[in-house]
Amino acid sequence: MHKFVAIVGTNSDNSTNRKLLQFMQKHFADQATIELVEIKGLPMFNKPEDKQIPAQAQAMAKQIDQADGVIISTPEYDHSAPAALMNALEWLSYYVNPFADKPVMITGASYGSLGTSRAQEHLRQILDSPELRARIMPSSEFFLGHSLQAFDDDGNLVDQTKLAKLEDLFADFQTFVDITKQLNHANAANKQEIHDIDWANR
Amino acid sequence: MKLVGIAGSVADKSYNRLLLKYIAREFKDVVDLDVLDINDVPLFNQSDDQTDSPAVQAISNKILAADGVIIATPEHNHTITASLKSLIEWLSFNIHPMSGKPVMIVGASYYDQGSSRAQLNLRQILESPGVDAIVMPGNEFLLANVKTVFDENDNLKDDRTVSFLKETLGKFTKFVKVINKMNEKEDPGWQSEDLESHGKVETTVEGVDMHAADWVEKAAEKTNAAEGDDYVKLDRGLLTVNQLNYFLNSMPIELTYADANNQFIYYNHFLEAKDMLAARTPGQAGNPMADCHPKRAIPHVQQVIHMLRTGQTDMFRLPVPGMGPDKYVMHYYKAMHDAKGEYKGINELVLDIMPIVQYYLKHTGQMLVKDPDADTDAVSGASTNTKPEKTDAVSGASADTEPEKPATAEPEKPDEVSGASANS
Numbered sequence: 001m002h003k004f005v006a007i008v009g010t011n012s013d014n015s016t017n018r019k020l021l022q023f024m025q026k027h028f029a030d031q032a033t034i035e036l037v038e039i040k041g042l043p044m045f046n047k048p049e050d051k052q053i054p055a056q057a058q059a060m061a062k063q064i065d066q067a068d069g070v071i072i073s074t075p076e077y078d079h080s081a082p083a084a085l086m087n088a089l090e091w092l093s094y095y096v097n098p099f100a101d102k103p104v105m106i107t108g109a110s111y112g113s114l115g116t117s118r119a120q121e122h123l124r125q126i127l128d129s130p131e132l133r134a135r136i137m138p139s140s141e142f143f144l145g146h147s148l149q150a151f152d153d154d155g156n157l158v159d160q161t162k163l164a165k166l167e168d169l170f171a172d173f174q175t176f177v178d179i180t181k182q183l184n185h186a187n188a189a190n191k192q193e194i195h196d197i198d199w200a201n202r
Numbered sequence: 203m204k205l206v207g208i209a210g211s212v213a214d215k216s217y218n219r220l221l222l223k224y225i226a227r228e229f230k231d232v233v234d235l236d237v238l239d240i241n242d243v244p245l246f247n248q249s250d251d252q253t254d255s256p257a258v259q260a261i262s263n264k265i266l267a268a269d270g271v272i273i274a275t276p277e278h279n280h281t282i283t284a285s286l287k288s289l290i291e292w293l294s295f296n297i298h299p300m301s302g303k304p305v306m307i308v309g310a311s312y313y314d315q316g317s318s319r320a321q322l323n324l325r326q327i328l329e330s331p332g333v334d335a336i337v338m339p340g341n342e343f344l345l346a347n348v349k350t351v352f353d354e355n356d357n358l359k360d361d362r363t364v365s366f367l368k369e370t371l372g373k374f375t376k377f378v379k380v381i382n383k384m385n386e387k388e389d390p391g392w393q394s395e396d397l398e399s400h401g402k403v404e405t406t407v408e409g410v411d412m413h414a415a416d417w418v419e420k421a422a423e424k425t426n427a428a429e430g431d432d433y434v435k436l437d438r439g440l441l442t443v444n445q446l447n448y449f450l451n452s453m454p455i456e457l458t459y460a461d462a463n464n465q466f467i468y469y470n471h472f473l474e475a476k477d478m479l480a481a482r483t484p485g486q487a488g489n490p491m492a493d494c495h496p497k498r499a500i501p502h503v504q505q506v507i508h509m510l511r512t513g514q515t516d517m518f519r520l521p522v523p524g525m526g527p528d529k530y531v532m533h534y535y536k537a538m539h540d541a542k543g544e545y546k547g548i549n550e551l552v553l554d555i556m557p558i559v560q561y562y563l564k565h566t567g568q569m570l571v572k573d574p575d576a577d578t579d580a581v582s583g584a585s586t587n588t589k590p591e592k593t594d595a596v597s598g599a600s601a602d603t604e605p606e607k608p609a610t611a612e613p614e615k616p617d618e619v620s621g622a623s624a625n626s
Contacts, residue, residue, distance in 0.1 A: 010248075011245070011247045011249075012247060012248045012249045013249035014249060040247070042245075043245075044212060044244075044245050044284065044285050044288065045212075045278075045283070045284050045285065046212045046213055046285070047213040049214075077246075077287075077291050077294075077332075078287075078290060078291060078294050078327045078330040078332050078333050079326050079327055079329070079330035080281075080287070080323065080326065080327050080330075082246070082287075082291065083245060083246045083284045083285075083287035083288035083290075083291050084245060084246065084247065084284070084288075086278075086279070086281065086282075086283075086284040086287050087245060087284030087285075087288070089279055090278050090279060090283070090284050093278075093279055118326070122281065122323065122326075125280045125281060125319065125323070126279045126280055126281050128280065129279040129280035129281075131278065131279045132279055198312060
């Protein structure tokens with residue numbers, strides 16, 4: 001059974017993205033182990049000269065490193081991913097390389113109707129950067145619009161069409177993880193290149 | 203042209219900050235660029251609102267006061283830094299100082315790309331509805347290989363880069379003018395001042411008749427107002443309501459408070475109306491300002507209020523003759539604002555400055571003599587003992603002539619204005 005890390009893409013106390021991941025954790029419990037990870041509490045990324053990342057980020061890096069894949073659920077702030085999520089990803093690319101060749105599935109929930117379409121595009125661009133080099137599941141999007149009305153009192157997705165889509169995508173992700181494991185010939189080189197990035201002079 | 207520069211990095215060493223400081227220095231005859239620090243801005247969290255933190259407020263106020271903004275962004279992970287994004291999130295959450303603001307994006311990076319993707323991304327972010335900035339199209343200034351492009355004095359080495367930057371900045375100054383012209387609000391004009399106080403401001407006491415003689419009592423009851431020995435915390439001190447009254451009623455000045463809704467809500471009541479320089483009666487407190495002025499004075503009052511509300515002037519001075527040769531009565535209309543610069547009404551101060559002038563002359567051994575070169579029509583009466591033949595600034599209270607048409611072209615010189623006293 002695959003082990004996944006699910007990153008809540010916000011530091012907000014109330015988040016329908018957290019709700020979505022909690023639902024996935026419960027709903028797919030018989031298919032995969034999903035651990036939720038919070039990004040709240042990380043300090044602002046400031047390129048420390050000693051190249052050390054905070055203990056919280058180190059623990060996250062280790063969890064991701066040991067996982068078969070990562071699920072990130074992002075809100076959308078100002079047509080893009082939240083600063084808090086960008087901040088976490090900066091720490092997780094600073095002389096550490098947990099995302100190198102790591103399979104990633106992106107989801108997103110928003111109060112409005114668009115369901116974070118632009119933030120997801122932004123997040124793909126970030127994860128594809130030379131500092132992260134993640135393997136994002138291609139041609140797959142899960143948008144949960146009107147997310148305040150999307151869950152019942154037990155935290156289950158109400159919309160059966162949406163649920164079916166999520167189940168299909170999750171099954172695809174399981175397959176994608178298996179395939180991606182074979183696409184790892186450049187993994188050592190990728191990790192080295194990430195490590196060699198000169199952050200000091202940016 | 204006043205611009206603020208924001209470097210999108212909180213790192214100690216930032217080439218983007220270096221670039222902004224260089225622009226500020228090199229082009230100081232073109233723009234006045236204030237490079238801001240974003241180091242103290244907390245990471246955005248929508249469940250921990252820190253919009254009112256000093257760091258966010260300071261940046262917001264500087265942006266609001268500036269004609270335009272230059273943002274220099276590094277590129278981390280194909281995008282802008284979390285620290286810059288975090289600032290933008292604060293500036294698009296409960297406040298929107300970037301709205302309509304002209305923005306130029308520049309970027310420096312260590313690699314060849316020169317922050318190309320971060321710049322595109324920043325455009326997209328700045329144009330989102332919550333931010334609503336207006337980013338100058340085209341004119342991408344990408345400074346690549348930053349490690350090698352500055353000399354030992356932190357100046358750009360390459361002449362072509364400097365001239366391109368100069369050209370880009372020149373275009374931006376024009377862009378700023380165009381966008382700000384586009385943003386100019388139509389001034390509704392002084393005619394929009396409603397002296398009947400139909401509107402309301404957050405302090406307006408609703409459900410009490412403004413015209414009533416006992417408005418103060420009714421409104422105090424409705425608001426459960428502090429009185430007597432109740433303490434009031436002030437900037438800066440602590441007084442009881444009684445103490446506040448002793449204090450205000452011992453001012454040798456007649457003070458009147460007219461709020462932003464043009465309602466006359468207070469005067470320091472230490473004299474009977476007949477003894478006042480500008481007569482007020484207790485029953486007038488609470489009245490809309492229209493109640494306190496003769497109809498013919500209304501347009502002039504509207505003009506003065508509008509000048510103060512819109513910031514055309516912070517204080518309007520008006521000598522009001524007609525109290526005899528021994529007095530020189532001045533009316534000062536001072537705009538009041540809250541900490542955010544929001545208009546909060548008018549403080550009208552009325553005093554006879556003649557005792558002050560006489561005191562000064564006596565104690566310095568001087569006397570008033572007529573200035574043969576004076577080009578003013580408004581002559582002081584007391585020393586010359588001649589009746590002013592003509593004056594531009596005439597009081598409304600005493601003037602019983604028909605006023606001329608309001609001077610719309612030159613509202614700073616109304617022919618006739620009066621305070622709340624002009625109901626004679």
